[in-house]
Amino acid sequence: MKILLVEDDVFIGESIKDYFELQGNRVDYYSSPIKALEEIYPNNYDIFLIDINMPGMNGYEFYKELKNYASDVPVIFITAYSDIDHVEQAFDLGAADYIKKPFDLKELELRVKRLVFKKTNEVKITENYRFDLNKLKLFYKDEEVELTQNEKYFLEILVKNIGQVVDSETLKDYVWDGKDICSNTIRTHVKKLRNKLKENFIKNVRGSGYKIEKQQ
Amino acid sequence: MKILLVEDDVFIGESIKDYFELQGNRVDYYSSPIKALEEIYPNNYDIFLIDINMPGMNGYEFYKELKNYASDVPVIFITAYSDIDHVEQAFDLGAADYIKKPFDLKELELRVKRLVFKKTNEVKITENYRFDLNKLKLFYKDEEVELTQNEKYFLEILVKNIGQVVDSETLKDYVWDGKDICSNTIRTHVKKLRNKLKENFIKNVRGSGYKIEKQQ
DNA sequence: CACTTTTTTAACATTATTTTAAGATTTCAA
DNA sequence: TTGAAATCTTAAAATAATGTTAAAAAAGTG
Incomplete structure (x- = not known):
């Protein structure tokens, strides 16, 4: 928190x-x-x-x-x-x-x-994926997906704003603590993360940022 | 209540x-x-x-x-x-x-x-369409209509002036930040936007500009 | 230090959006 | 009715954003 x-x-x-x-x-x-x-x-x-x-x-x-x-x-x-x-x-x-x-x-x-902690700390992302906002852990069908520190923070801010776009300034500030990073860094991280996923739930919204679609 | x-x-x-x-x-x-x-x-x-x-x-x-x-x-x-x-x-x-x-x-x-009485900033455009001025999102019956960045700005300025004509100078200034664009650019954007809509609520007022009719 | 892992950068590829151009159609007034 | 101006439509070119890959730099570990 x-x-x-x-x-x-x-x-x-x-x-x-x-x-x-x-x-x-x-x-x-x-x-x-x-x-x-x-x-x-x-x-x-x-x-x-x-x-x-x-x-x-x-x-x-x-x-x-x-x-x-x-x-x-x-x-x-x-x-x-x-x-x-x-x-x-x-x-x-x-x-x-x-x-x-x-x-x-x-x-x-x-x-x-x-x-x-209004809602449960585990957020359902898709049918198979869920993210624990306390422990910053991602699960695929009860099996933990290994994430690096940055990947955890990245998913954390996306899951917290599930359904909404998180812009790159916010991402930079949250994941990189405001540090000046090259314009490609975020994209590379997204790529790495997506490689670890069986379903790509990280959607890009052109011109705005990234988001996870809200389930219904 | x-x-x-x-x-x-x-x-x-x-x-x-x-x-x-x-x-x-x-x-x-x-x-x-x-x-x-x-x-x-x-x-x-x-x-x-x-x-x-x-x-x-x-x-x-x-x-x-x-x-x-x-x-x-x-x-x-x-x-x-x-x-x-x-x-x-x-x-x-x-x-x-x-x-x-x-x-x-x-x-x-x-x-x-x-x-x-949670405040929302949603404007009703037609029976089925509404636009969220905070998030710049257009909805058709609870379903979000995907818009590009320029389309969002375009609708924003029209919705803000709902019922009134927005002239092309204002549009240029608002959507394109005053940039010099070809006379057709606005029309092409209107066309693209209309293609995404099931009802055409973007009215042209010949010689003046575009507007969204006010509901009653 | 030597090794592994993670993070960052750079260069290039791909895709989506925006803009332009050019012809078609509509509108309005003479 | 007809012509000029405005608008609509379509396709293609230009631009910008995102995706991909590999390799260098940095950070963590025994």
């Missing part, structure tokens, strides 16, 4: 980051929303944790920006306020949840898990 | 019913899940509000039944428990949300509204 955390109180921020990283998650922590906007690809996250009261740009405005690029990523607003108006504003913006300070980290974990 | 409410505590049940009915909604309230199962048609509701701890049949079991007939209706579980096992069980079942007792009715309202 990859988390974007934006919280101006560095003590709270670091605590949350440590807590989730200890459980094997990836946490990108920013204490300033402005800085975050400059550096991130919103689509790469499973969830946003955003403080509402921050200097420079408040959490609502910040989320409005993110939403343009990642309308499907759930957000939990962290707030020191408790009045219903703030809750309402949050929900109007499409918030998935909100949590009031001070809170127990365990409670935050519950709320995060509730949103992120 | 039509709500199914199943809650064994009659005081809470009636309060919720009154609250939502005051706002012009219809609420079918049952204090017993067994009774509810005998009388209702699950598919008639926009949302289910289900208490978890009920005598006779708990909320999870009750929802499992409903789900067979109405898998798309979102459910909010009402619970007095706060431990993770219950939350997990709820979400394994596909719960859209849960809310802990005691809660503010306004908060429940916000959570309900968020689920029921």
Whole structure:
């Protein structure tokens, strides 16, 4: 799971980051929303944790920006306020949840898990293929398909967005962590991956990116 | 909005019913899940509000039944428990949300509204065709029509100005980013697009440009 | 270090899309 | 009715995106 955390109180921020990283998650922590906007690809996250009261740009405005690029990523607003108006504003913006300070980290974990692991962690790709989003493992009829690290990340982001196109900027950022790679690298990886598959469920959408078709 | 409410505590049940009915909604309230199962048609509701701890049949079991007939209706579980096992069980079942007792009715309202009035950015073009302005996808009766990049942009600008003529300067500027293209290019694209459609909703307005007629 | 595996690059092949050109058809007004 | 302008249609050329292959570079392993 990859988390974007934006919280101006560095003590709270670091605590949350440590807590989730200890459980094997990836946490990108920013204490300033402005800085975050400059550096991130919103689509790469499973969830946003955003403080509402921050200097420079408040959490609502910040989320409005993110939403343009990642309308499907759930957000939990962290707030020191408790009045219903703030809750309402949050929900109007499409918030998935909100949590009031001070809170127990365990409670935050519950709320995060509730949103992120909405569905089962195994996603059915085709009749025979399924992908385990926790263990990043691909199975063909109960038999594991051996994947390299990059292939795992590649499938992870595709499976997370199953039915939707994942563009190459998102792929670069997610699989290669923003590193500058040659234009061919993605294509070569797709080729290698396809070679390992008995059915080619990795579809290219010309001019946009790659996707896995959603089953019905 | 039509709500199914199943809650064994009659005081809470009636309060919720009154609250939502005051706002012009219809609420079918049952204090017993067994009774509810005998009388209702699950598919008639926009949302289910289900208490978890009920005598006779708990909320999870009750929802499992409903789900067979109405898998798309979102459910909010009402619970007095706060431990993770219950939350997990709820979400394994596909719960859209849960809310802990005691809660503010306004908060429940916000959570309900968020689920029921999810905003979409889909524009109806004809009886069978609709266009998603977020994802730039065209659908014919729930089936996506494959479009090339330029075709997507072309439809986007037409749909955004539905009912109005879009002149060729605007088209050039929007689809081709101002690039100098031969006078025939637009026509060829229109032709290709029309070939993909079962109904021709792209009308030419001689001397002006193209438009999509507004539905009523 | 020597070996294997994985990742990246480069060069070229293939395919899909976009654009152009040129003839056919439609439309509208004189 | 007729001619010019606009639009439609078709095919083919030009361009751009993706696919393929092999080999070099980098990373991991004992």
